[in-house]
Each structure stands twice: as C-alpha cells, then as structure tokens.
Amino acid sequence: MPSTPRTLLEKIWDAxxxxxxxxxxxxxxxxxxxxxxxxxxxxxxxLRLAGRRVRRPEATFATPDHNIPTTDRRLPIADAISRxxxxxxxNNCREFGVRxxxxxxxxxxxxxxxxxxxxxxxxxxxxxxxxxxxxTHGALGALAFGIGTSEVEHVLATQTLRxxxxxxxxxxxxxxxxxxxxxxxxxxxxxxxxxxxxxTGYVIEYTGxxxxxxxxxxxxxxxxxxxxxxxRAGMIAPDQITFDYLRGRDYAPRDFEAAVAAWKKLPSDxxxxxxxxxxxxxxxxxxxxxxxxxxxxxxxxxxxxxDPAAIADASERDSSNRALEYMGLTSGTRISDIxxxxxxxxxxxxxxxxxxxxxxxVVQGYSIAPNIHAMVVPGSGRxxxxxxxxxxxxxxxxxxxxxxxxxxxxxxxxNPDTLSPGQRCASTSNRNFEGRQGKGGRTHLVxxxxxxxxxxxxxxxxxxxxxxxS
Amino acid sequence: xKPFVTHTGVVAALDRANVDTDQIIPKQFLKRIERTGFxxxxxxxxxxxxxxSPEPEFELNRPEAAGASILLSRRNFGCGSSREHAxxxxxxxGFRVVIAPTxxxxxxxxxxxNGMLPIRLDEQDVEELFRRTAQATASxxxxxxxxxxxxxxxxxxxxxxxxxxxxxxxRRTCLxxxxxxxxxxxxxxxxxxxxxxxxxLPPVAAQQP
Ligand code: SF4
Numbered sequence: 053m054p055s056t057p058r059t060l061l062e063k064i065w066d067a068x069x070x071x072x073x074x075x076x077x078x079x080x081x082x083x084x085x086x087x088x089x090x091x092x093x094x095x096x097x098x099l100r101l102a103g104r105r106v107r108r109p110e111a112t113f114a115t116p117d118h119n120i121p122t123t124d125r126r127l128p129i130a131d132a133i134s135r136x137x138x139x140x141x142x143n144n145c146r147e148f149g150v151r152x153x154x155x156x157x158x159x160x161x162x163x164x165x166x167x168x169x170x171x172x173x174x175x176x177x178x179x180x181x182x183x184x185x186x187x188t189h190g191a192l193g194a195l196a197f198g199i200g201t202s203e204v205e206h207v208l209a210t211q212t213l214r215x216x217x218x219x220x221x222x223x224x225x226x227x228x229x230x231x232x233x234x235x236x237x238x239x240x241x242x243x244x245x246x247x248x249x250x251x252t253g254y255v256i257e258y259t260g261x262x263x264x265x266x267x268x269x270x271x272x273x274x275x276x277x278x279x280x281x282x283x284r285a286g287m288i289a290p291d292q293i294t295f296d297y298l299r300g301r302d303y304a305p306r307d308f309e310a311a312v313a314a315w316k317k318l319p320s321d322x323x324x325x326x327x328x329x330x331x332x333x334x335x336x337x338x339x340x341x342x343x344x345x346x347x348x349x350x351x352x353x354x355x356x357x358x359d360p361a362a363i364a365d366a367s368e369r370d371s372s373n374r375a376l377e378y379m380g381l382t383s384g385t386r387i388s389d390i391x392x393x394x395x396x397x398x399x400x401x402x403x404x405x406x407x408x409x410x411x412x413x414v415v416q417g418y419s420i421a422p423n424i425h426a427m428v429v430p431g432s433g434r435x436x437x438x439x440x441x442x443x444x445x446x447x448x449x450x451x452x453x454x455x456x457x458x459x460x461x462x463x464x465x466x467n468p469d470t471l472s473p474g475q476r477c478a479s480t481s482n483r484n485f486e487g488r489q490g491k492g493g494r495t496h497l498v499x500x501x502x503x504x505x506x507x508x509x510x511x512x513x514x515x516x517x518x519x520x521x522s
Numbered sequence: 523x524k525p526f527v528t529h530t531g532v533v534a535a536l537d538r539a540n541v542d543t544d545q546i547i548p549k550q551f552l553k554r555i556e557r558t559g560f561x562x563x564x565x566x567x568x569x570x571x572x573x574x575s576p577e578p579e580f581e582l583n584r585p586e587a588a589g590a591s592i593l594l595s596r597r598n599f600g601c602g603s604s605r606e607h608a609x610x611x612x613x614x615x616g617f618r619v620v621i622a623p624t625x626x627x628x629x630x631x632x633x634x635x636n637g638m639l640p641i642r643l644d645e646q647d648v649e650e651l652f653r654r655t656a657q658a659t660a661s662x663x664x665x666x667x668x669x670x671x672x673x674x675x676x677x678x679x680x681x682x683x684x685x686x687x688x689x690x691x692x693r694r695t696c697l698x699x700x701x702x703x704x705x706x707x708x709x710x711x712x713x714x715x716x717x718x719x720x721x722x723l724p725p726v727a728a729q730q731p
Contacts, residue, residue, distance in 0.1 A: 136555065183603075367539040
C-alpha cells in the first residue's frame, strides 16, 4: 500500500518524535544544540542548581559571538560585564563537557555561520539554539528553530523539546531572479508580501525553480530571515547543491555516501499537502531597501518612501507613522535620495564568503564616500581567512572600509560597534527595529552589493546600474 | 515555578502593534547572567529620556498605569529576538498577564516558562479593552482592572466584559500547578533512551529526575 505523501517537515518530525503522552505536548528529539554566550548562562545555572548534567554534550556546540569585540583579539575585553559573560560560557562549557569554539579558536564565528561551515548542520536533523535566527540551518534541509533560555536548559538536560507540531507553509518561488538581484532581495520581498506575522505558527518550506537555483549560502540568507515573517523555521529540501556543500566538512558524516542516500529520501513527496501555500515570481523582485522599523516595511530601490495615509488598517497606519518619525523620513522621498552615515556588511544573514565577494566586486576600484563610515565583519574566522586569501580585505581597506574580526557586531550592537543617535546605516543584517543597532540609530536593510554601492555613492543607488571596475 | 490560577490587576494599555523584544528589553541589558533584575530596564528606550529621567508620555509612566500587572497591546506582540530576558523583564517589573490579538511564537512559549500568562483575544475584544481602559482614565475614577481566571479560562471586568480565551491544555495544567517542565520530561527518560538506542546513539548513564 503506498504511504501518504509527506512534506519534508513531516518526515523530520515523524523521525524525531520520542513520545506524545496523553494530555501533554509531544516530545521531539534534538540532534544538535548550538549555544552562545547571551542566552545560555541562566540555563547552565539552572542545571547546576538542580544537580543535572548535559545529556549529550557531544551533540552540543558553543561559541561566543554576540557580545565580543571585533577589534584585535589579543587585547582583553574592555567591558567587565561582557567579559564576565564570555568567561561564564567558557566555564560552563568546561564544567559540562561542551565543545567550545572560543575567541582564540580558528573556527570561532557567528553560531549560524559556523554550524553549516563545519558540517555540524546536516539534512534531516533537528537543530535548536537560543537564538531566533537558528532558522538559517534549515537551508540544508534541517528543521531548525530558535528557543528561549528555559528551553535551552530543557534541551541540555533531556536532549528533547516539548513542541506542538507546527503547521506547514509552502512558499513557492517560480521563475528566476534578474541579474544583480540577490537572495537578500528575494527574502525581503517575501517578508514585505507576507507581513511580519504572516508566517506565525508555521514552518516555511521554500520551493520552486527560483529557490532550487540558489547556491547554498544564498539559501541560508533566505531561511535566516524566515523569523522576520513570524515563522520559527524555514527550510529547503536538500539536493545535489546541499550534498556538494557538505562533502569534506569537518563534522560531515564519515560514511558520506550512505548519508546522501538517506538524505535523498527527505524532500517532500509529490502530492504532499501543505497547510498553506503562497506563490511568488522571482522576476518580480527588484533590489529591496527597508524604510521603516520592521523588515516588512520595505520597497524597491526605484520607489519612494510610502505614504501611511494610504494604508487601510489602523494599527498598520499607526506603525508606519511612528516608523517614519523614528527614521526621520518623509513620504514621497526617493529611496535613492536617502543619504547615509554608516555601512555595515556582516551578520548571520550576509557575512559569508559569497556575500563578501559580491560586496568586494562592487567596491573594487572605488573609494567610499567621504560622509561614510563603513565596516566589514566576516561571519567566522574561516570566512575571514578565505577572504584574505582572495585579497578581498585589501579591496575593502583600500576603499576605506574597516576590516574586522568575526562576530555579530553591529547587527545588534551589544559590543562597542553601535550607531549613534540619528545616524543612518545601510546594513546587510536582518532587523531594523528601533534602536537595534544603537539607541536612536536608523537602519535600512539591504543586500551586500547594495550596501557596498551605497558606501561608495554615499546614498542608496540601484545596483542594476552599477559600473563595475573589476 | 509560581503557579497561576487567578489574577486580578490594573491594566496598562500599550497601544502599538509589533512590539518587538528589542524594545521590551534592549540589548545593552542582556549581559547579565542572572534571571532577575531586568525590570528596571523594561522598555528602557521608550521609558527613559536620554538624560535618564522618565519619559512622561510613555504609557507605563502615566499615573493610571501605576502598579499595573496586566499589559494590553496590539498584534504580533513579542516579535523578533528569542531573548527570554523579555518575559523576565516584564515579570520582574510586575506583569503577570499580557493580552494581545496575536503573539510571536517564541515569546508566547517563553511566557509559560516563567509563570506568565499570554492571552489571545479577538481584535474587537482587544479594541473594547483599550476603549474601557481609556474611559476609566478619562473618568478619573479608579484605574481599569481585569480579573483573569485560568480555571475557567475567562478574562472579565466588573462592568460586564467577560470573554473566554483558548490555551493549550498541557500548558494550562503546567501553569495551574506550577510544574517544572524538565522534571516532567525526565519522567519519560525511558522513551528518550529508547529513541536514542533505535538511532544508534550510545547509552547515557542515568541521572536523577
Ligand atoms: S548576527 Fe545578528 S541576528 Fe545573527 S545571531 Fe548575531 S545578533 Fe543574532
């Protein structure tokens, strides 16, 4: 008898269901648990107070990323409270036997960059981390989502999580992207269409020819921002691109061919049913720039700042008015007329080698505008070394960019990398919330190429018209 | 965890949609390694002026919100970062209930881990609560108060407003009894071990529940 067609989500869910006791939320097994310094201290402390251990230390990987300086690593951390948080992570990992990619480690980096890069992230796995951008790992065909600190403690102690089965949402992208249009533009466009809560309660599976044509790192950019549409997870079925990416990575399975054979069974079966489907055309996507204070407040670079009066929904209209005021913008202003003070290229959305290559290609042969302070923060130690091997660091520094050590940096500005009140920044990160990059700071989310072009021009400019000098 | 059965408290109205966890507790306060002491930093960038004095216009600083323990807000409350520091800060400030039409998923589950009850009500009902809160303020009488009963799953005032709300049965039980989730899960440790064995993982030495 043929079995019922299942989605990728259902296959992973079924394979990880430990038990579903009557009257309780189901328990699912967690294959990989990633840990960083900001959301773990209280969880380890909870274990200690209850006299519990980490059930599977070998399934748990830690790195400091959020709260670390991106300047010279040989210097001590100046901020005493930051230093204490890093020391706490270090001590907890030692005490509980967890592998730590510490500050001095060649493989340290943003947790969502190093997971895939080291092959810790694999298709078909369940992966959690006390961080909402855990969705990134879904790009390799895993079910990966962010959890709170109490849940971190729960996973540490039991290697499982209480979880109601999420609903499935197919976001299908037909066609292909025009030249110069990136995965970042695509995902910002999708969020703009779905709104910041359109995906709430769902796991998104991105499908369709446009998605399939994306490289592994581009897929990570798309899945990374699923949370900005409210979805806890985004995923893309594994295929040859996934397998080729993983082959030879440090933590990839030893019997790789056997693993590939199993992974090939993961993609959603023909006829599998999703709870919801939305279809978009890759060809509709133009370079995107956010104008407001949430990622769904986004328009094309060739558009103008929208007029809130035209919004029917009262609370959306109110949000938009507040956003314009905070952002210091007037409706009707052309996006390309918005002048900038800062440019940030980095974050778990866009700090991988291909992102840096794309930005360097734009910058090559140019200098940044005199009004701009710009920095590039690679996502990991490996990305940084690879970029230096290719001479990208020289391209950036010659143009006037700062070249930094790996970390989250000005994506959230917990470390000293922050905007000053009123400063306006083109950023390749994922959140433009009020104060996200520093109190009073104004963030516009864009792709790496758009950020690089803005750094040179001093204002937003349409990357499709860029005159490359490389 | 502190059980939650019924709660009566003053309502603070925060009339904004998409209140994100970066606003609830800004990142500069995430460096602490304790679960407590975050209340002083709640809504910091909205609550305080650059010179450190309270911003009188901010909703929680208005006299009618003094001592509030029930927060009323708009759609998609708690979106953004997974930081559990957000419910820690709300709880530490004195909130035990948040009412909104919709919540972001991670924030929603984080509340339950901390003895806080997030209540979803229809958009019209939330609108009505905003109206009643504003009316109480305008009339200058006693501040607007709601009673939340988790036994009957209702939220009511003393002037005829009474609405049922829905909540997952397991979460409700945990909250009513103040149960420790980890201890509950460790009751199923045999199932966990069986799953591991079936997937070729080496056995783990027993640990106390
Ligand atoms: S880079 Fe930004 S979004 Fe990504 S994990 Fe770090 S702080 Fe979070």
